[in-house]
Amino acid sequence: MAPDVESEPAPLLVNKGKDKARDATERTPLLQSGSSSSVRTQDPRPPAQRRIGLRLVYIFLITTLICICALAIIVILAWSYSSRASDMSPEDILHKALIVQGPDRVDVLNVSFSDGIWVNVEGSIGLDAGAAVGINSDPGDGFLDKIWKSLGRWGVRNLDNVSVWTSTINITTRSDPPVFLASVDIPPFQIPLTVDPPADHTWLQHISAPVLIKPTSRTSDLLHFAQDSWRNGQVMVNTEVTTVDVRGGELSTSSWKRRLHRRLSDVETALSLKVPALPGFPHPGRHTPIPPLADLVTLRSFELANEAEKLILQAVATIVDPAPTKFSITTPTFPFVVSLLSDSSSPIPIASVQTDPFRLTHPNITLDISGYVLPLPPDAFPALSAFLSHYLAARSNPISISTPLIPDLTIEATFPAPSPKPQILRNVTIHDMKIKPGNSFLASGTILAHVILPKGMNIDLNVQRVLPDVLVFDGEVPDDVHIGIPPVQPLPDPLPEGAFGHIRPDDWLKARCVSIEHDEEAGSSYAVSAKIVDVPLEVLPGRQKEFSNFVTKIVFGTGAVAGILGTAAVGVDVRGIPTQGRGSSNGMELNGLPFRGSVKVGKGSLFRPAAFGTTENWRNAWRKFIPRHHLP
Template sequence: MSGDDHSLRLDKGKQRATAPEPDERAPLLGGPSLRVLNDEEHTHHSRRRLWSKLCAVFVVSFLLCTVLFLSLLVYSYRARAEHLTPEDVINRGLYVAGPDRVDVLNITAEEGIWVRVDGRIGVDAGLLMDVRRDEEEDGFFDEVKKGLGRWGIRRLRTVTVDSMTAEILSQYGQPILLATVTTAPVELPLTVDRPRDLSWLTNISIPILIQPTRNGSALLDFARHSWRDGFANIRAAVNHVQVHGGGLTDNGWRSRLRLDRPNVCVNVRKKIPELPGLPSPGEDFPPAEDLVTLKTFSVSSTNESLRLDALATFVNPVPPNIHFAAPELPFIISLLNESIALPVASIHTNPFNLTHPNITLSLFGSVLPLPSTVTPVLSSFLSRYLSGQSNPVQIASLLLSDLSVDTFFPAPHPKPQILRDVTIRDMKIMPSGPGGNAIAASGTVFARAVLPKGMDVSLSVNRVWPDVLVYDGEVPDVREDGELPEGAFAHIKPEDWLLSESHEEAPGEEGAVFAVTARIEDVPLEVLPGREKEFSHFVSKVIWGPSGALAGVQGVAAVAVKVHGLPFSNGTEQDSEMELTDLPFRGRVRIGKKGL
């Protein structure tokens, strides 16, 4: 190997390899370097595509899981809502305060009673749906789940119960229909964090149609049983209940949330609160006559009937925060004759509001056209009233058929004295009968009939029938029942009615006043057993006294009167007379020598 060759080898080993000189046949880009760059770029893009796919898969999976979770959550809450019973809602979630005001809008016999009730209402949806916070018991998942539930309730805000009709049944013994109640649609606001007070409740005003049962005795029996029990036990039956989300005018997504329930029945047991003026619940409910006081009562004659006016007060047990406005209310007053009601008067109340502690009620009306068959019952009523005794009556509502209350019409106080200034004018005592063994009396009976205050009627006293005890001197103030009174020596009682005449006198401080006279002719004067000595002593005073002798008279009388304006639909003139019995009287008569 030559030296040149040796230097070439050394240079080859030490020098950097150089690319051959390019010529016109060389490519513009080098082949091996381009492939390396393309591979690296391809790898980078592949990794990015894979990452994107992985992210997409993760996001989709996460969204699917979230949707599935929310769907399960929504389903669970929907299932919880659908499985809520009406008892759950009423007893655990529904809060009602009031009513604060009740206005009677209209009352008709055909339709019923329309009232508007104002109150406050709310639904504790947080409790019903079990989404209220419990920091001691809730874990992370529970907190998330409940938080979403609370968010959903807040978004929903309100639910609406559509118009519905409920039958209210008594739960004492066999279920008995008490009333049918129809309500307008009502919005129920929802809350999730109910405070301890009632500040969260929302004011509502809702019209309600009440159609009471025609079985009035069922209503009264229910009221008495409830008061005695201290609780009101009822059952509400509704054919169909429909609830939707949102308010009455909401047409958005909330209104699409609906819940339908057919044949809903709810048993309700409510404690009766203490009411002012009434005995405590758990005791017997007082009779109506203990709650009502008749302040004034007047009767006046008109051309075709008798006008009736009265002013009564009755205990108001309604709390002061409740307003009640009642329109004119019609009633029928009936007299009771052996439990048979005989209608005699039509009465209306003036519109009234609640006042405390008592409600004052103004009443007006007139006597109904009466059949003659009612005359004995009406006569008995008037006789008892004028004798200071109460009378059984029945008060029935014209608007609520078969709803009636049996009570007593109170007697006037003090007890009225109808017959006054009784005397026998020109009285004569003379022998009569075969052999002159009997004694007869003749004369003219005179009395003033003074009606109780408020009875300003025009009448005619057509007949009288006195039953008289005659005393030697004034009638004593004290008389022992069942025994012959001291000083009485004779008894006078005609065998039949005496025709009489009457005329009206100027009224005094009481009712109408009438002067009555009746002629007695040869009416037997019966000397009382064992009182012959007293009779002889009286006759001696008549004969030897300078001005005769003073005799006291005491007894009872029956009078037959025709009341002008009292309408009778049939019968004779005498059939329309009222026979008033057992009217007490006392008076005096002076008998001179000419009277023997």
Template sequence: MAAAESEDRQNYVKGKGKAKPPELATETTPLLQVEAGSSRSSGDDELDLESSTTARRQLWSKLIFVFLFTLSLCLVIFLAFVLLAYSYAARLSDVSPEDLLENGLVFEGPDRVDVLNATDGGLWINLEARVGIDAGSIIGVNSDGDEGTLRDVWKSAGRLGIRLLGTVSANLSTVYVYSSRHVLLGTVSSPPISLPITTNPPYDASWLTPISVPLFVRPTNSSSDLVRFVSDSWRHGAASVQVFVSSVEAWGGKPDARGWRSKLSFDFKHLEMQMSLPLPPIPGLPTPGSNTPLPSFSQIVSLQAFDIVSTPEQVTLNARASVINPAPSTFDMTVPTLPFIVSIPGTQHTPVSVASVHTQPFNLTHPNVTLFMSGNVLPLASDATEALSLFATRYLTLQRNPISIACPLFPSLVVDTEFPSPDTKPKLLRNVTIRNMKIKPTSAGGGFSASGEVFTRLVLPKGMNFMMDVKRVLPDVIVFDGEVPDLPPLPMIQGNVPSRLPSPIPPRAFGHIRPEDWLDAVSVYDGSDGEGSTFLVTASIEDVPMEVLPGRQKEFSNFVSKVIFSPEGALAGLQGTADVGVNIVGLPFHDGTGKEAELELVGLPFQGNVRIGKKGLLFGFP
């Protein structure tokens, strides 16, 4: 009993002390002791396994927590983006086309227009301009500095989205352009257009992006509507138009975008916009506005030089004109070769096409544009001679000469205008005289007749270098005692009609000579002499009646006295008009009989002298 208590006490003391490591079992170790040691190791393993399971459970709990937290956060962020996108979409859905055009779209230019091609009744042009869309203003995300924190975050997210989007593309239906009178002026078509978008743009135009857009422009077929629009614009000092587009499809990104940007798309219907472009003052023209009428064609276009040359096959035309450039100095434009048909009024109020010309390619220059043209005379019908003769006569006598200009590419578009006349009236007939002139009384008594050879130098205006053959002339002459006084030219007398004498009869005029019919003429080419072609023309007159003007018998008697008693004879002044019938070499028309048709130049004024001696008076005294 005492021994047992002593052993228990020892064990008790050992329990309070530091545990000793178990001794390794040996061959001498008692079996009970080994079994006891084995029992203790198995319990420790179970404790370790339980601890490991608990740790794994704690790790899974943490992972699940992190996953759920991350998922929740993503859902919150996604919902936030959805709410932001919904708010921006709601803003965009409330944007009207008028707001988009007036507040969002900013356009400067055009800076340059290149005409690429003319076909199918319209023009393909390439337009260069500067453009930008203030998307921040449209959806209201531009910075203003007066918003709260959440508002600033909302706007910042919107500006970030706009920057990521970068550009938008638009596909417009046909654009219709009307005048302020609601008259269609033309249509414009284009492929899809890419436009840059931005936020917080500066107040100047430095943020605008240059673009280059091909456009197909088809003007109206009504020339009168275009002329009226130009005239109204000039009177009001501004070109006012209304633009209508039935539909516009817009989407994010480039025209060929396929990513997330293209998913953002919008459709606008029935867009209308009014535009008014003030007309700047143009040097050399009246200031537009204040009901100022539109300048005439001759004020805008001046013919600087032309050259008409004939060959046996055709008559070719070359010209240089100066056109006032109404565009601002910042605007550039290139125009390729364009064909035109020039017509003149016919006798039956039907236009007669007389020339086919084309312009050389040109660029806009300031203040004027130099335009070079070339072409040829078209084949003419036999009944065109009268119309062409009247045109030539009007040109030479500085009369109004209406013409019409049409482009074969736009058959229905015809512009009526006037062909510019020369600055001064050309003096075609020079050095007019009657060689070997003889005056004698007629057998009927009381009258006189004249004979001789009419001579003149026919000098065409500068630039008319064609060859021609003068076939006949019809002079109408007033004869003066001495030099012709300083008088205005006689009125134009139409061929084959009774002569009209000037009223009152000029001083010292005493005689009137006019053949009853055309006189056959012969012409010889005499070079150009620094002007147009020059020809020496002669025509014989034989016993042509010479009328003593009413009340001028005294002047006639004084003239006869000078002829008889003066050793040098007497100087007679000649003033009048002449009709000239000519054949122009290479002019492509005939009269239907195989003979070349003649042009008649009517009422050409002239002035000259002739000295008559004693041998020129044949009174027939026995």
């Protein structure tokens, strides 16, 4: 080890100055680490850098303090506004903040008695959140109020929308006890929020949603409610919702806004809506009843025709459009059943019809109706005969309308009379009329007439029998003389001027029927003939003089014209009206069909039967009706 010890001094001695400097430099950190505290706190950075660092610390602290204060303010604001919103009742929100415009359009998608009515509703909706929580601008606001409200408005604008989920909405009357009217199911929807909204509602958001409506099966309750609402001029109902879930933000997004959540349970709200004045309707309220359906519906055209062994019908009707001009609705096909009403029986279903899809048009809605006559039981033909007889006599008929979509709903209406009154029997005359005396006068001949159905009634029928009831006049029937409402028996009182005789067979006369051409202003047309043989000609009470004058014209003149006026019953068989069930039917009978015409009666019409034998006997038979000096 000696060589190692001895070798150290040499370099120290040779490099003494340089080593001392090197040692000082290399050992400085070691010496400083053991030096006094004044040496340790010395900052090696320049003074400018130290000032920047201090400023950053100050800025960070101040910013943190501001953020804490802002967060505290926001929390206080949120708590304040949330507290206000939580304290608001659903009635306050509905009446003060929620604005609904419309519905502007309703499309009926599907109607089912079991499933309800699906409709797509379009309208506009919005929530004035500023009114709800009291942050809308007010000219009387102070400085702090303005700041406070402006922060609230900023928060609403950032929230922008709320999304709403509801359970089934039950609607009941406000009576005691309440009466259930309908339930409504709506999908989740979102409502835009606003503050300081403009007055023109341009800020409202368009909404379109399918809605399921299930009305009560007791349609009488609905009709009664509608009548009461119209009389009072207000629709007053209660709505009940089990749960209402409201969350911030839109339906399709997920963000911090979803944390704003409020859930309501067992929400009950009273709603009162004023019934608006409807075009074509009397003013609602004032205890005015709803006008009957017959006053609102006009039958524009009605057609019957045979098709493939069926009797089909087409009709066009108009109904007053009560909706606002901007409201639109589309519907699918609606089926209905039309029944005849009779005092002696229950309603008789006679036709199955349906309406084509329609839209609202002002001032009236046009309904295109098509259908067919249903199979009828034999005991239904008298009611059908009465219906057609009244219609052809220009008299209205009571009917009922029902729909399989709502089995409990039946509406009584009136099938309107045609205008002008149709003239069914035309060109009526008695061909080859003969009168013979005896214990009573007997008439014979062939009744000829044209049966012209009203325009639109293009049906195949066969007139099988007729039963005339005729007044006979000396000369043409005066224009101002009309037959009254049938039956003619008893005789009209007073008797028409110029009438002297009455002919009415005791039983139906067998008839022949042949189809003839008809013009465009009429329906099916037929030529009908029926023979009368020795039918009593009754001289009307107090009219022997008129009869005598008539016979005198025949005997001493070239003949005479006899006017005829009366009504006829016609038994017809209509092809295309199917029957059902057992039993027989004599078809339809059209009663009280009025007619007028004339008959040319010549000398040969006063024939002498073989039973009278000589001319003297014939003259004696007529003598009691004709003055003696008139007889040859």
